[in-house]
Amino acid sequence: xxxxxxxxxxxxxxxxxxxxxxxxxxxxxxxxxxxxxxxxxxxxxxxxxxxxxxxxxxxxxxxxxxxxxxxxxxxxxxxxxxxxxxxxxxxxxxxxxxxxxxxxxxxxxxxxxxxxxxxxxxxxxxxxxxxxxxxxxxxxxxxxxxxxxxxxxxxxxxxxxxxxxxxxxxxxxxxxxxxxxxxxxxxxxxxxxxxxxxxxxxxxxxxxxxxxxxxxxxxxxxxxxxxxxxxxxxxxxxxxxxxxxxxxxxxxxxxxxxxxxxxxxxxxxxxxxxxxxxxxxxxxxxxxxxxxxxxxxxxxxxxxxxxxxxxxxxxxxxxxxxxxxxxxxxxxxxxxxxxxxxxxxxxxxxxxxxxxxxxxxxxxxxxxxxxxxxxxxxxxxxxxxxxxxxxxxxxxxxxxxxxxxxxxxxxxxxxxxxxxxxxxxxxxxxxxxxxxxxxxxxxxxxxxxxxxxxxxxxxxxxxxxxxxxxxxxxxxxxxxxxxxxxxxxxxxxxxxxxxxxxxxxxxxxxxxxxxxxxxxxxxxxxxxxxxxxxxxxxxxxxxxxxxxxxxxxxxxxxxxxxxxxxxxxxxxxxxxxxxxxxxxxxxxxxxxxxxxxxxxxxxxxxxxxxxxxxxxxx
Amino acid sequence: xxxxxxxxxxxxxxxxxxxxxxxxxxxxxxxxxxxxxxxxxxxxxxxxxxxxxxxxxxxxxxxxxxxxxxxxxxxxxxxxxxxxxxxxxxxxxxxxxxxxxxxxxxxxxxxxxxxxxxxxxxxxxxxxxxxxxxxxxxxxxxxxxxxxxxxxxxxxxxxxxxxxxxxxxxxxxxxx
Numbered sequence: 001x002x003x004x005x006x007x008x009x010x011x012x013x014x015x016x017x018x019x020x021x022x023x024x025x026x027x028x029x030x031x032x033x034x035x036x037x038x039x040x041x042x043x044x045x046x047x048x049x050x051x052x053x054x055x056x057x058x059x060x061x062x063x064x065x066x067x068x069x070x071x072x073x074x075x076x077x078x079x080x081x082x083x084x085x086x087x088x089x090x091x092x093x094x095x096x097x098x099x100x101x102x103x104x105x106x107x108x109x110x111x112x113x114x115x116x117x118x119x120x121x122x123x124x125x126x127x128x129x130x131x132x133x134x135x136x137x138x139x140x141x142x143x144x145x146x147x148x149x150x151x152x153x154x155x156x157x158x159x160x161x162x163x164x165x166x167x168x169x170x171x172x173x174x175x176x177x178x179x180x181x182x183x184x185x186x187x188x189x190x191x192x193x194x195x196x197x198x199x200x201x202x203x204x205x206x207x208x209x210x211x212x213x214x215x216x217x218x219x220x221x222x223x224x225x226x227x228x229x230x231x232x233x234x235x236x237x238x239x240x241x242x243x244x245x246x247x248x249x250x251x252x253x254x255x256x257x258x259x260x261x262x263x264x265x266x267x268x269x270x271x272x273x274x275x276x277x278x279x280x281x282x283x284x285x286x287x288x289x290x291x292x293x294x295x296x297x298x299x300x301x302x303x304x305x306x307x308x309x310x311x312x313x314x315x316x317x318x319x320x321x322x323x324x325x326x327x328x329x330x331x332x333x334x335x336x337x338x339x340x341x342x343x344x345x346x347x348x349x350x351x352x353x354x355x356x357x358x359x360x361x362x363x364x365x366x367x368x369x370x371x372x373x374x375x376x377x378x379x380x381x382x383x384x385x386x387x388x389x390x391x392x393x394x395x396x397x398x399x400x401x402x403x404x405x406x407x408x409x410x411x412x413x414x415x416x417x418x419x420x421x422x423x424x425x426x427x428x429x430x431x432x433x434x435x436x437x438x439x440x441x442x443x444x445x446x447x448x449x450x451x452x453x454x455x456x457x458x459x460x461x462x463x464x465x466x467x468x469x470x471x472x473x474x475x476x477x478x479x480x481x482x483x484x485x486x487x488x489x490x491x492x493x494x495x496x497x498x499x500x501x502x503x504x505x506x507x508x509x510x511x512x513x514x515x516x517x518x519x520x521x522x523x524x525x526x527x528x529x530x531x532x533x534x535x536x537x538x539x540x541x542x543x544x545x546x547x548x549x550x551x552x553x554x555x556x557x558x559x560x561x562x563x564x565x566x567x568x569x570x571x572x573x574x575x576x577x578x579x580x581x582x583x584x585x586x587x588x589x590x591x592x593x594x595x596x597x598x599x600x601x602x603x604x605x606x607x608x609x610x611x612x613x614x615x616x617x618x
Numbered sequence: 619x620x621x622x623x624x625x626x627x628x629x630x631x632x633x634x635x636x637x638x639x640x641x642x643x644x645x646x647x648x649x650x651x652x653x654x655x656x657x658x659x660x661x662x663x664x665x666x667x668x669x670x671x672x673x674x675x676x677x678x679x680x681x682x683x684x685x686x687x688x689x690x691x692x693x694x695x696x697x698x699x700x701x702x703x704x705x706x707x708x709x710x711x712x713x714x715x716x717x718x719x720x721x722x723x724x725x726x727x728x729x730x731x732x733x734x735x736x737x738x739x740x741x742x743x744x745x746x747x748x749x750x751x752x753x754x755x756x757x758x759x760x761x762x763x764x765x766x767x768x769x770x771x772x773x774x775x776x777x778x779x780x781x782x783x784x785x786x787x788x789x790x791x792x793x794x
Contacts, residue, residue: 006670337733340716
């Protein structure tokens with residue numbers, strides 16, 4: 001039964017596959033990554049080359065370009081190299097342990113040589129032909145604006161500001177002149193196209209705003225920065241809105257299910273009660289008075305309380321899908337993945353080191369994340385993330401380091417003012433006690449250092465940690481005095497601050513707002529349930545009332561019919577009596593007449609007999 | 619592709635009609651349940667391929683058996699899911715075993731904690747010997763009873779006598 005030749009064939013096949021994958025794995029993986037990321041992202045993702053190494057096991061990608069789906073001729077970002085080193089032994093246990101993830105050569109909003117839009121479905125295109133201007137005109141316009149933006153962004157203001165103000169002014173004037181000329185030329189080319197009217201209006205608005213601020217190039221750059229910041233803020237707000245909408249939808253669904261259950265159960269109970277009750281009681285006159293005077297609110301409240309208790313004790317009942325979502329039931333029930341306790345010391349996902357650096361004339365970004373893990377307790381280390389952002393020589397430098405652990409959080413904030421970077425490290429425990437140290441970089445200062453910040457402003461995209469968002473969203477322009485006392489000779493300087501009080505107050509206000517919101521939502525839900533049930537019951541009552549009224553009307557109709565019959569009979573009897581009385585009178589009269597006649601006859605007979613007898617006698 | 623399919627079908631018909639290799643055919647059909655019922659998992663597929671190469675199973679029967687089990691999978695999936703759920707969750711004495719496997723190397727890649735995967739695997743294992751013996755019985759019945767009846771049937775006689783049939787055989791000989 002055993003087939004040795006088969007085993008040899010299998011081994012040959014397997015080795016062939018191994019060799020094939022060894023030589024062509026890079027391309028296969030690259031294509032796979034590109035197709036997956038394109039399907040997820042919705043725009044072109046280019047990876048120029050990829051290389052898989054087996055010792056150490058990892059992947060190195062080069063020339064990554066991620067196109068912007070909204071602006072196909074622009075990349076969202078570009079990475080020169082991305083290196084991922086993975087622990088192979090952990091991967092055998094289905095655990096993704098990334099030893100190092102490093103990226104360099106990061107560039108934002110770079111121009112693409114060709115469109116980054118994915119090919120559309122031809123049928124859809126045929127159905128909805130999009131009215132566009134000629135491709136070459138579009139490309140020209142895009143090229144023009146790209147050059148314009150890069151021209152303005154590449155100007156190194158810092159070198160010109162103090163040393164050569166005249167040259168700067170001349171350059172400003174020339175750039176303004178060229179910008180105006182280009183703008184007018186481009187506008188005359190494109191203004192006839194209706195598709196670009198909106199875009200031009202926007203651009204015109206931007207340039208008009210520049211017109212007020214183009215006194216020097218710093219203002220131009222600041223305007224661009226403002227625009228970019230506004231764009232980023234809008235995107236962030238949109239994301240937050242989408243997230244909130246999603247959460248609301250989920251909550252709404254669960255409430256809807258609960259209310260539906262409650263309604264069904266209540267209706268069922270009410271109908272059972274009504275069905276069990278003898279119908280004769282509705283015919284009584286006291287029914288409506290008794291039933292309608294029952295305190296409905298109390299009864300409904302009792303029902304609501306009862307079912308709320310049941311819902312709270314039986315969570316799976318509340319999670320029961322509504323009849324509207326019944327088609328998904330089978331899908332949900334099938335193909336379940338059961339998780340078992342993970343006894344291995346390693347977590348399921350662990351990013352040991354992630355470093356990313358970008359440096360240009362205008363910007364400097366450095367992100368460093370260490371020990372980002374799916375289960376922080378397993379590695380017994382906090383997650384440390386550090387974000388450095390520097391913009392221009394005169395912009396403020398903000399550095400934020402966040403160490404996340406269960407009980408202890410360390411937040412490092414580094415500010416700078418006119419090229420003097422001052423870093424403050426705050427150790428923030430669970431009780432929000434603050435203690436820390438201050439370091440002075442590249443500064444020659446002696447004596448006491450005092451920093452007073454009347455207005456502490458955080459840039460939201462810089463601190464993306466949810467906890468910091470919670471706290472910082474509550475801090476609306478507080479007055480925070482950070483007093484740093486010490487000298488450079490002593491390495492550790494005490495930081496005293498009342499930031500913990502602000503944090504606590506912000507957290508308390510956040511919690512109270514959340515609690516009030518939850519209370520309001522619960523109250524509204526109960527009110528809705530009460531109203532709906534009341535409506536339901538009043539509807540039922542109205543129905544019963546109508547039925548009862550119909551029955552009473554039928555009875556009244558029957559009685560009135562009987563009375564009518566009685567009245568008819570009475571009148572007929574009266575008629576009969578009249579007839580009989582008349583007949584009796586007639587008979588009486590006839591009898592009296594007969595009696596008189598007979599009397600007269602008898603009298604005549606008697607008289608005649610008497611006469612006869614008298615005659616006989618006499 | 620069509621030529622390969624026709625060749626495999628021809629081989630299967632030849633094997634069924636032939637008096638040899640009935641066990642190989644039956645084993646092939648029984649083993650095809652693993653290919654037909656289980657959801658695709660690369661590691662498991664390689665293991666099954668190795669077993670396939672190791673033993674003398676009939677490849678044509680595996681191919682057609684897998685096709686039939688794939689069709690049956692629509693009806694058998696709920697059963698597999700239930701079986702998997704029973705083994706993974708309801709049957710508490712086995713939880714330690716699953717936990718051990720879950721924490722061992724390589725095994726997590728087999729997706730055994732997937733109810734459908736485990737259920738299908740167990741179902742295919744349970745169906746192995748019944749399918750094997752059932753198909754053996756069917757082969758015996760086919761060769762002893764059904765084959766002579768088919769050979770003596772009017773339809774086959776008419777077909778054999780028809781010129782198309784002769785022409786097809788001539789073409790076949792010519793190709794051979």
